[in-house]
Amino acid sequence: MPFVTSTEMFKKAYEGGYAIGAFNVNNMEIIQGITEAAKEQNAPLILQVSSGARKYANHTYLLKLVEAAIIETDLPICLHLDHGDTFELCKSCIDGGFTSVMIDGSHHAYEDNVALTKKVVEYAHDHGVVVEGELGRLEGVEDDVKVAAGEGSYTDPDQVQDFVSRTGVDSLAIAIGTSHGAYKFKPGTKPQLRFDILEEVEKRLPGFPIVLHGASSVIPEFVEMINTYGGKMPDAIGVPE
Numbered sequence: 001m002p003f004v005t006s007t008e009m010f011k012k013a014y015e016g017g018y019a020i021g022a023f024n025v026n027n028m029e030i031i032q033g034i035t036e037a038a039k040e041q042n043a044p045l046i047l048q049v050s051s052g053a054r055k056y057a058n059h060t061y062l063l064k065l066v067e068a069a070i071i072e073t074d075l076p077i078c079l080h081l082d083h084g085d086t087f088e089l090c091k092s093c094i095d096g097g098f099t100s101v102m103i104d105g106s107h108h109a110y111e112d113n114v115a116l117t118k119k120v121v122e123y124a125h126d127h128g129v130v131v132e133g134e135l136g137r138l139e140g141v142e143d144d145v146k147v148a149a150g151e152g153s154y155t156d157p158d159q160v161q162d163f164v165s166r167t168g169v170d171s172l173a174i175a176i177g178t179s180h181g182a183y184k185f186k187p188g189t190k191p192q193l194r195f196d197i198l199e200e201v202e203k204r205l206p207g208f209p210i211v212l213h214g215a216s217s218v219i220p221e222f223v224e225m226i227n228t229y230g231g232k233m234p235d236a237i238g239v240p241e
Contacts, residue, residue: 003070003099005079006132007170009044010209012092022046024082026053026209028065035069035077039215045075045214046100048082051089080132090120094129102132105107110159117167135163136175138214164205171209174201178214 006020013020016190023034025047038045047061047069063079070077080100081093090101102122105113124131136155155174164172176194201210223233 003079004076005099024048031065039073043096046078048080050082099131104134106134106137121168130170132171133169134173161204174213
């Protein structure tokens, strides 16, 4: 089974009323763990590779490791570039066998984000690859993506229809208060998750694939275990389950 795009995955997810997990991978052990767990649940997968992971493990090695996982599990797997920030990076992944890329132009002004995203979409679609865009900025740290506290911004629901229409993206990442990394919220503070924004976006884009980054939980028992055996993750807090 070859790599698949996320198009059919998203369609089935909407019909079935479930979400699809997208997991960042950096090496063989992570890929094995995720795909074996997904096989137990018979779940489709999006495996994400960041620019940092490509630098660390090499594009070709990661590609072949995921191909091996498909052979072992026979699962539908979409190989996705996470937080690509330039046309050149997205093009490299498209030319190198990825079936999905994210172009994150959220650090640009709105019109510049539209122009950059549209350029990536046109090239990707010509090569049978799907594209995720982003509106709004998540705080936190994930590889090369670093947005300081106070510099993030919620997605403006009034922009989403225009953005999707003008760029032609296949899915849209929005910011509702989730955060990258294991330190998503400060101890003693209540997470400010704006589900009202999510609802407004859904009204404006009915049936359109919406992506939430930084939405993972950080299980306290696992944090305690890590710290017990020599790790250093004080006050790691994720999205409440």
